[in-house]
Amino acid sequence: MSARAQRGAAQTAVPFDLKAYLTATTTRVNQALDRLLPKAGVKPGTIHRAMRYSLFAGGKRLRPALCLAAAEACGGDPGAALPLACAVECIHTYSLIHDDLPAMDNDDYRRGKLTNHKVFGEGIAILAGDALLTQAFELVAGCRDWPRYPHGVLVLDLARAAGSLRLIAGQVADLEAEGQRVSARQLRYIHECKTSALLACAVRLGGMSANCTPAQLQALTRFGHHVGLAFQIIDDILDVTQSSAQLGKTAGKDTAAQKATYPAIVGLERSRGIAARLTRQAFAALRGFGGRAAALHALAAFLLDREK
């Protein structure tokens, strides 16, 4: 663990085995996704195979883990947060399938496997993304709701995070920024939309599933926001510093596509400094939760120090 992460980890009283936690949550989320989504044999088989191909392509399940950890931080049962965690992962997967299309980032590989359209063709890949997006709302509407957070609130939160002012806005701004001169401020806006919004939503939905207080929800939102920004900066850094084999996807493609990135605008070292500061701010947002936020805390530290 780096010095940065240790400074953060020192704030949690209990030692936390993140590796075991991630293994457990990943298994749990994978089982829930398998149970909640139509099986590959359900007619029409092509679309369900395509949806499952990308959904089970080895994603790290970070957003679902954050969602479950947020539920725990608020004293809730992570089991109740599970369908919401799955919904966020469906949205994340749909966005990757569409982003990889030839008309967008035109990627052949993702997590070391062929992208959806390389296996199923563009038409089915577009529809598989559409289906996962729709499935996400079915999952949220189909799970139980909570006194402070009825279905309308849950669906609205997810729809806004995924909509044309946030997740999709980020993708649009990203497309439009290619080859353009972009300020650090504009880049922060892109990252907020492209990454922070859905990540914060994952954390918020987790809190809502524990019927959290408005103050807790606000703190979780701050946490998710900062972690999301740090996460995307680290992503930009890894694209420059790691090989394709290490990443499981094409490295250096941000530079090749003349994408706006933090390292390109403020340099590598300052980017690392900003990511560390954002992570400290994320830690600070957890203060009121005490030891129950150990998993959230460890996840934030891990995201800062990850190597892929």
Added chain:
Amino acid sequence: MSARAQRGAAQTAVPFDLKAYLTATTTRVNQALDRLLPKAGVKPGTIHRAMRYSLFAGGKRLRPALCLAAAEACGGDPGAALPLACAVECIHTYSLIHDDLPAMDNDDYRRGKLTNHKVFGEGIAILAGDALLTQAFELVAGCRDWPRYPHGVLVLDLARAAGSLRLIAGQVADLEAEGQRVSARQLRYIHECKTSALLACAVRLGGMSANCTPAQLQALTRFGHHVGLAFQIIDDILDVTQSSAQLGKTAGKDTAAQKATYPAIVGLERSRGIAARLTRQAFAALRGFGGRAAALHALAAFLLDREK
């Protein structure tokens, strides 16, 4: 009015001015869409211009009209159904944008105007479809709900109609049926998915917005199902019998693409007979609603007799 439609119209006691009704509902729906969706100037402008381009490309607003008419049939206020009607139109428009893409039906024109990707490029067209799909759920979650039909029920209904077992299944089956020998039974399945599901959902949501009884909801579902099937058969017939100028889109393209259609499988006259029978079944489903279903009745008669 044809003999077919007159037989149907004879069942409603009151004369009904459908033209005036459609003009009024179209104006109302257009105003609501304009009010409820982000303005073209909202950042990022490209995506909101692209969403609005297709949303305001002269669609006939049949699904919203059916939604409002269903609310009236159940004694409800059509104003309360308006956001739901808009949500269904967003889903319909998204499906058209994605269907028109080169990877799908590859259409350059729709309703006499260039398709979304011909104006904005494929990347933005894909994202505009995604954004409209997401917007639909935001609209449903953001509107008021009803004692029998809370937000969870409304969202679930729309998500299922639009999902991988219905609307998207229809598009997949349609793609896969091209150039294949298709039975009348398979074709009915495609039409049920591709057209009936969302059309029935529009009618159901209208009924729900009037807090309709379970029996009324069942009758509306039957009505929507039959009208949807008839609608798609008429669509197939018009593709064979009308010119591109009359349709505002490329005529004869089903035949050119070797698409499975009713006229190709059972012939033109039998297709007309089936559509008329389905419309009569739709009329029958309205019996319990009395004169309040006049608009629904007139809409079904109009859809059977339309020439584009």
